[in-house]
Amino acid sequence: METTPRPHTGRKRSEASRLAVQEAVLEMLRSDGYAALTFDKVAARAKVGKQTIYRWWSSKGALVLDALADESSERIPEPDTGALETDIAALLRRSFEVLDGDKPTGPILKALVVESQLHPDFLEQFRSQFLERRRQVLRVLLERAAARGELPPTVDHELVLDQVFGALWYRLLFGHAPLDRAFAEGIARQVAGLNPDAKPRARARAPQAGRKGP
Amino acid sequence: METTPRPHTGRKRSEASRLAVQEAVLEMLRSDGYAALTFDKVAARAKVGKQTIYRWWSSKGALVLDALADESSERIPEPDTGALETDIAALLRRSFEVLDGDKPTGPILKALVVESQLHPDFLEQFRSQFLERRRQVLRVLLERAAARGELPPTVDHELVLDQVFGALWYRLLFGHAPLDRAFAEGIARQVAGLNPDAKPRARARAPQAGRKGP
Amino acid sequence: METTPRPHTGRKRSEASRLAVQEAVLEMLRSDGYAALTFDKVAARAKVGKQTIYRWWSSKGALVLDALADESSERIPEPDTGALETDIAALLRRSFEVLDGDKPTGPILKALVVESQLHPDFLEQFRSQFLERRRQVLRVLLERAAARGELPPTVDHELVLDQVFGALWYRLLFGHAPLDRAFAEGIARQVAGLNPDAKPRARARAPQAGRKGP
Amino acid sequence: METTPRPHTGRKRSEASRLAVQEAVLEMLRSDGYAALTFDKVAARAKVGKQTIYRWWSSKGALVLDALADESSERIPEPDTGALETDIAALLRRSFEVLDGDKPTGPILKALVVESQLHPDFLEQFRSQFLERRRQVLRVLLERAAARGELPPTVDHELVLDQVFGALWYRLLFGHAPLDRAFAEGIARQVAGLNPDAKPRARARAPQAGRKGP
DNA sequence: AGCTAAGCGAGACGGTACGTCCAGTCTTTGC
DNA sequence: GCAAAGACTGGACGTACCGTCTCGCTTAGCT
Structure with missing residues (x-):
């Protein structure tokens, strides 16, 4: 009859395996997309037993989310240019760079969306650990602008968040x-334009936002 | 201008099969969800050969999109209340009803997003046959409003479309x-507020839009 | 109550189609063997509707047998060299030429064996219309030799037929x-050697019958 | 001479599955014949994944050949009566019993012939694992007889093998x-009669070998 | 000349089996 | 007790044929 709580026995988790798996996941997501990501192939490419993957990651979504978390430095700094419009523009530009850069995270994020739709449990994780973190960044910008009087108090910040990030995901997906x-x-201009007192800068009709034509 | 020399030869497509397949797809989507939808089972339930399905639908997404198109009357009428804000509000309210109603299409649309991310071919179909059709409805409203002078000519309509529908999909997903x-x-209010001349109606800070907290 | 036999009305069978089908069958048997012979492909290659094939040929076996019957001139002449051994050798040599020649019938015969094993009805046809016809040729040679005293009356001719043709089919298959x-x-020598009075011609041990070595 | 550095790792092949598959194959062959034997149904009846079958058996023929080999004790003992004629007769009688007995293997062998004609890969297996094994038994008998002086050295043993087994397969098929x-x-008598010194036993003309008539 | 009865190429139909792939689990050996 | 290897059941995938069934057209003899 064992009564001592037995702190730990047996072999420890292999850090090498953990890293190999995450690297394999990232490579495969980037090269072939989410559709080609299977447990079998991850195991084969990472030279890892399938059981090891199942032991440590509860689902394909967890696998992907984990890989991403490891990838992106988790700290997202808020821009602070002094004006809401330029703050938002800066935030979005930086986001786009990450999505499209030389190690593009766009395909990975799309994969996470797929995963979140297939597995409700994962949706919850994704929302709290990923989406909400991004929302919080913008939320701070909005509150700061409101404090400065740049935004009238009638503006619903949550609604603005939905519109800004909604547009982003919509185009991404x-x-x-x-x-x-x-x-x-x-986008930045429109949000800033919510202030009825803002005197609109003189500008020509915005271009067609990069659609097929010039 | 006759270009097809051979009008058609051979047996014609069976309307009965087409309908049986679509009905089976809808039933299965609603009872067991997208994950349980397989070509094998659709064929079995519809009493149809698998080949017949593969012959006419290029992917599972096409199958679902088609079923959905058949389901909803394909004509989406534009509201016309005389003012942009109320037009948009009406359009969105009606959309939400369809998504959440007694025959909810919300889960089906989410499934289509998944499908579009997994199969680039289907993404193209989905965009042109579904998304663009919805965009066009709102585009008409915006143009009408611009003609009335409700929107300044500097407003980029495509951007507005992205923000409105982006917010919708963002919350849906x-x-x-x-x-x-x-x-x-x-949303309607914010879009209408793009007009700098609009005198903002007196109103209290908008409620927190039904989030968990008050 | 129809009593008049009504001689015939309607379009006549297309001879062109019949020939196209048979040619297609022969070509396909020769090039890819029996396994690649399917109704679909025959129809496609012969530029003929599938129904036309099903209308006139009851089974794949009938198709193959028909093609062969058309191919080989049905009359098989008996050799007559004056001696049983040379008669048999001549008969076999001529048979081998047909099997391996520039229009080889070997693959076709193999196909007929397959067919006969799969369809008992066809086995009966194949036996009476093909195998027995070949047996009869050799049977005549044996009877002629027996009449000349070249074979003792104790020799069971049917057994000899089985051994000669058996060996042939065994190697062919x-x-x-x-x-x-x-x-x-x-083979010819051994059959001729059944005569105990035959003075064996002087000869070296027979070569290894053409197996891998010379 | 150790060449395999890795002894073996991973789960071992399941003997239970192997046996279940072979039993299923034999049952199905006997109840419904070769035509009804499909991988799908074997898997279903044996309660085994299809992949397991494909993993271990390269073709339907291999499946059947294996089941048959397992069935019959693989060791085929040579008869040794002291005389070639009686040896051969004994060998053939025993073979016929197996083919026609209460668990008849005749139909199965016919199926293997079909399979060998359809799939060249299997023909090779069938030849080396089945046909050649039987040839070797008779080859030993012939060599033994030659050593005893019962057969003249001019007799080509391979040719005799073709005639004996050829006749057998010819009648079987x-x-x-x-x-x-x-x-x-x-057959035994004729082969033994290849010895020109053998004084033919007095005997009546052999009966018509059981053809339709008496 | 018009009518009716086949036959024609084309090709869609419901089915069945194929051979492959993947999910998740289980088993074996080694560390 | 973790890890790599790999076999296991189960089930969907997309393809190939089977034998049948239209489809619109052509060809023939009969009225």
Whole structure:
């Protein structure tokens, strides 16, 4: 009859395996997309037993989320340019760079969306650990602007968050138009324009936001 | 201008099979969800050969999209209340009803997003046959408003489309907040507020849009 | 109550189609063997509707048998060299030529064996219309030799037929050794040797019948 | 000479599955014949995953051949009566019993012939694992007889093998005459008669070997 | 000349089996 | 007790054929 709580016995988790798996996941997501990501292939590419994966990751979503968390430095700094419009534009531009850069996280994020739709448990994780963290960044910007009087108190910040990030995800997922500088600035301008006192800067009609034409 | 020399030869497509398949798809989607939808089972339930399904539908997404198109009367009428804000609010409210009603299409649309991320071919179909059709409805409303002088000519309509529909999909997919009347009206108000001349109606700070807390 | 036999009305069978089908069958049997012979492909290659094939040929076996009957001139002449051994050798050599020639019938015969094993009805046809016809040729040679006193009356002719044709089919089907001149002459010699009075011609041990070595 | 550095790792092949598959194959062969034997149904009846079957058996023929090999004790003892004629007769009689007995293997062998004609890969297996094994038994008998001086050195043993087994397969496949004792003895007698010194035993003309008539 | 009865190529139909792939689990050996 | 290897059941995938069933057209003899 064993009564001592027995702190731990047996072999410890292999850090090498953990890293190999995450690297394999990232590579496969980037090269072939989410559809080609299977437990079998991850195990084969990482030179790891399948059981090891199942032991440590509860689902494919956890696998992907984990890989991403490891990838992106988790700290997202808020821009602080002094004006809401430029703050938002800066935030979006930086986001777009991460999505489209040389190690693009766009495909990975799309994979996470897929995963979140297939597994409700994962949706909860994704929302709290990923989406909400991004919302919080923008929320701070909005509150700061409101404090400065740049935004009237009638503006519903949560609604603005939905519109800004909604537009971002919408373009990311469906790809009908690019995530470019024009897009970032267009959104920023509209949010800033919520202030009825803002005297609109003189400007020409915004370009067609990078759709097929020039 | 006749270009097809051979009008058609061979047996014609069976309407009965087409309908049986679509009905089976809808039933299965609603009873067991997208994950349980397989070509094998659709064929079995519809009493149809698998080949017949593969012959006419290029992917599982096409199958679902088609079933959905058949389900909803394909014509989406534009509201015409005389003012942009109320037009948009009406459009969104009606959309939300379809998504959440007694025959909810919300889960089906989420499934289509998944499908579109897994199969690029289907993404193209989904964009042109579904998304673009919805965009066009709102585009008409915006143009009408611009003609009336309700929107300054500097406003980029495509950007507005991205923000409105982006917010909708964002909430639909991630479910952090409901698709309710307050959301519809909040969005509508913001878009209408793009007009710098609009004198903001007197109103209290919008409620927190039905989030968990008050 | 129809009593008049009504001679015939309607379009007549298309001879062009009949020939196209038979040619297609022969070509396919020769090039890819029986396994690649499918109704679909025959129809496609012959540019003929599938129904036309099903209308006129009751089974794949009928198709193959028909093609063969058309191919080989049905009359098989008996050799008559004056001696049983040379008669048999000549018969076999001629058979081997047909099997391996520029329009080889070997693959076709193998196909008929397959067919006969799968369809008992066809086995009966194959036996009476094909196998027995070949047996009869050799049977005549044996009877002629017996009449000349070359074979003792104790020899069971049917048994000899089984051994001669058995050996032929055995090599044809399993391909462990070639159907060559040495084989023909070896068999002929042994049958002729059934006569105990025959003074064996002086000869060296027969070669290894053309197996891998020379 | 150790060449395999890795002894073996991973789960071992399941003997239970192997046996279940073989039993299923034999049952199905006997109850419904070769035509009804499909991988799908074998898997279903044996309660085994299809992949397991494909993993261990390269073709349907291999499946059947294996089941058969397991069935019959693989060791085929050579008869040793002291005389070639009686040896051969004994060998053939015993073979016929297996083919026609209460668990008849005749139909299964016919199926293997079909399979070998359809799949060249399997033909090779069938030849080396089945046909050649039987040839070797008779080859030993012939060599023994030659050593005793019962057969002249001019006799080509391979040719004799082709004639003996050829006759057997010929009757088995086409069924024009039975595989009976008379057949066995008739063949044995002829082979033994290849010795020109043998004084033929006095005997009446062999009966018609059981053909339709008496 | 018009009518009716086949036959024609084309090709869609419901089915069945194929051979592959993956999910998740289980078992074996080694560390 | 963890890890790599790999076999296990189960089940969907997408393809190939089977034998049948339209489809619109052509060809023939009969009225």
